[in-house]
Amino acid sequence: MSVQHYPPVTKMTAAGQTAVVRDIFTTVHARYDFLNHLLSLRRDVGWRRAAVARMRVAGARRFLDVATGTGDLAIAAARRFPQVSVVGVDFAEPMLRIGRQKVRRAGLEHRVQLRAADALSLPFDDGTFDVTAIAFGMRNIPDKRRALREMSRVTAAGGRVLVLEMTFAPLPLFRPLYHLYLVRVLPRLARLFTPNGATYDYLSDSIRHFPRPETFAAMMEEAGLSSVSWHPLTFGSAYLHVGRRK
Numbered sequence: 001m002s003v004q005h006y007p008p009v010t011k012m013t014a015a016g017q018t019a020v021v022r023d024i025f026t027t028v029h030a031r032y033d034f035l036n037h038l039l040s041l042r043r044d045v046g047w048r049r050a051a052v053a054r055m056r057v058a059g060a061r062r063f064l065d066v067a068t069g070t071g072d073l074a075i076a077a078a079r080r081f082p083q084v085s086v087v088g089v090d091f092a093e094p095m096l097r098i099g100r101q102k103v104r105r106a107g108l109e110h111r112v113q114l115r116a117a118d119a120l121s122l123p124f125d126d127g128t129f130d131v132t133a134i135a136f137g138m139r140n141i142p143d144k145r146r147a148l149r150e151m152s153r154v155t156a157a158g159g160r161v162l163v164l165e166m167t168f169a170p171l172p173l174f175r176p177l178y179h180l181y182l183v184r185v186l187p188r189l190a191r192l193f194t195p196n197g198a199t200y201d202y203l204s205d206s207i208r209h210f211p212r213p214e215t216f217a218a219m220m221e222e223a224g225l226s227s228v229s230w231h232p233l234t235f236g237s238a239y240l241h242v243g244r245r246k
């Protein structure tokens, strides 16, 4: 399937959104890293670093990166914590192929393994991981409650679950500028570099429809997490949520 126009996120069924997401990430993979850095003005790198800084859990040995894409969070975590092994999962094989090359180039193939799996049905036993994280993937998953339940299930008691996501909950003074960027600038800039510009209409749309930080925190608690905190990044254009597995 190669779709050039996607309906608004609010008009998509769950199956429809998942099909769009699969389509996007099996076609955009070659330019994903470049566009990600460009369109976030390279803030994505700092945001992942902020997430990794909160992954410190005493005695942690096993991390899971859900919707790992080209593996940036998995690689950053493995670099920061030399005693840890990381598994990254994603359902878009072309993204994983690029990720595996990056893992090899980083000399981390003995500690970072990237494999195909769906976030809604993780192929791991309960309590397998000390830390489970997802970066910029939750926005693309229509059934967020189920994805959170799966992340919570595979995390050991006392372990940590982190969700890093771009959202539209900016600090008030920054709001008009950020709205202008998301609606006017980002899709046009993206069209200069990718034949399927609709991809970045979807990006902007999905960011604007992500739940508010306090609503998302309540969803994490429903999924079996406690002490959920949330942290705005770059004036609230992204948020990091952190919860503890009960």
Ligand SMILES: C[S@@+](CC[C@H](N)C(=O)[O-])C[C@H]1O[C@@H](n2cnc3c(N)ncnc32)[C@H](O)[C@@H]1O
Pocket: 021, 022, 025, 036, 066, 067, 068, 069, 070, 071, 072, 073, 089, 090, 091, 092, 095, 117, 118, 119, 120, 134, 135, 136, 137, 140, 141
């Ligand atoms: C915006 S990319 C983020 C990639 C990476 N985590 C990063 O930090 O750059 C979103 C990724 O989520 C993946 N994804 C979306 N829904 C998924 C699902 N249900 N199961 C597994 N992967 C999924 C896509 O294939 C894509 O690679």
